[in-house]
Amino acid sequence: MNTIDIILAILLALGLIRGIWRGLIIELGTLLAFVLGIYGAMYFSFYAADALKQYVSWNAQTTKVVAYVLTLMAVMFAVMFLAKLLTKVAKMVALGFVNRALGGIFGMLKVIVILGASLSFFDKTAHLWLSQEEVKKSVLFQPVKDIGNFVYAKVLNSLSETDFNPVKKNTPL
Template identity: 30%
Template sequence: MFLLLPVAYGAIKGLWKGLILEVASLAALVIIVVFGVKLVSMASPTINEWLGDSAGFLPFLPYLLVFIAIGFAVRFIGLLLKKTVNLTPLGLLDKVGGAFFGALKWGFAVCLLVYFANIAGLDTAFATVKESTVYPFYIEAAPSAWAFVQWVIPVGRDALGAL
């Protein structure tokens, strides 16, 4: 039952944020990871001119600035879309979809944690794990979740190479 707490948290948080902001936050993270490296290499010379080496922080400062800029831009667009949807009768659908997507996102994260815990050989002989009704589901779904991550990462590399 303990493994369902993060899923319940994700559902509640998704209900508050709505589907549009949940998807926007995930999209911002993917955009930052995939395209951030390219944008950092473009922004680094300009930031170096303005600030100098900044005591060795030059590689981190542009990435932080790009991270913040992309995060704010995607969040702003998401908020505009959310406000537009809330003016229509689709606001309830946004909330319900957000709860579902939030639960799915957190369940996916727990699934990956369980997968890596098993790979690392962490002891799962605890009584609570053995008696859990949810743990076997996570164990069965974890390899598929990791395969999905491996499928998404090359797509990001291809997109980065296209830039």
Template identity: 30%
Template sequence: MSYLDIFLIIIIGWGAYNGFLKGLIKELASILGIIFGIYLAKNYYSFLDQKLYLLFESEANYLSLISAVIIFLLTIMIFKIVASFLTKFLKLIALGLLNKIIGAIFGVLKSLLILCVIIFVFSKINNAVNIIENDKLQESLIYTEIERINKFVIEKNYTEKGSEE
């Protein structure tokens, strides 16, 4: 086991720990809040932008950015509030521990997904710049497994999307 493996295990363990502390409901709400926040901000910022323009009577370019940020943050806050109520409800009906255990599993999956993206980007940069020797990277069991998953999932979709254009 290499130092890189230990580092990756710590990140995955941290994901499990955070997932256990938050529980499945809050973990899902955080991801869904970000996804819906981006979607709503992208599609509805112009509506709020017009309202802010009328309110402040300013033609500043930053009103669009402020509108998008407000929508994004409000969406995340709403998801967090709903998740808190659902988590309290699960505790009331004695499903709090199950929520935490599944949250830990989800936290591991979430941290693996984040590592997949980071390693995908890092491997592209490393191939061009050679930050870490490939021999050192191949010594890591976890890194090579994540790279294998990336070749199957991310690169397949990445190259298919790029070749369609």
């Protein structure tokens, strides 16, 4: 194991520990809150902007930005509240261990995807600060990078194949 492997192993262990600590429901809830928050803010913040206009006399751009942020925060808060509620239910029906074990696996997979995307970038610039020999000797560098590239490519392909045209009252920010 070289320095690259030690750093990657520490990051993977942190993802595992964080996932165990938080549990699968909270880990998924966090990811879902982020995605749904952005979606909700992009396509529904005009409702908040219309409501804000009644109480403030800001210019249109400021109102849009504040409405976007408020909508994002509201959706994220609602999803996280639901995730915490579901976690409590899981504990009550004795699924706490399963939730935490699956959370650990999901937490580590999340770190693998993030690291994989990062390593793809670093691989193109690694010659500037790492020797190719050190990268080749690494046990974790290539597998983590390959998994990250695979997931990243699958997500991009699925997004490009989706006919996603939500109805909008106003154009998003």
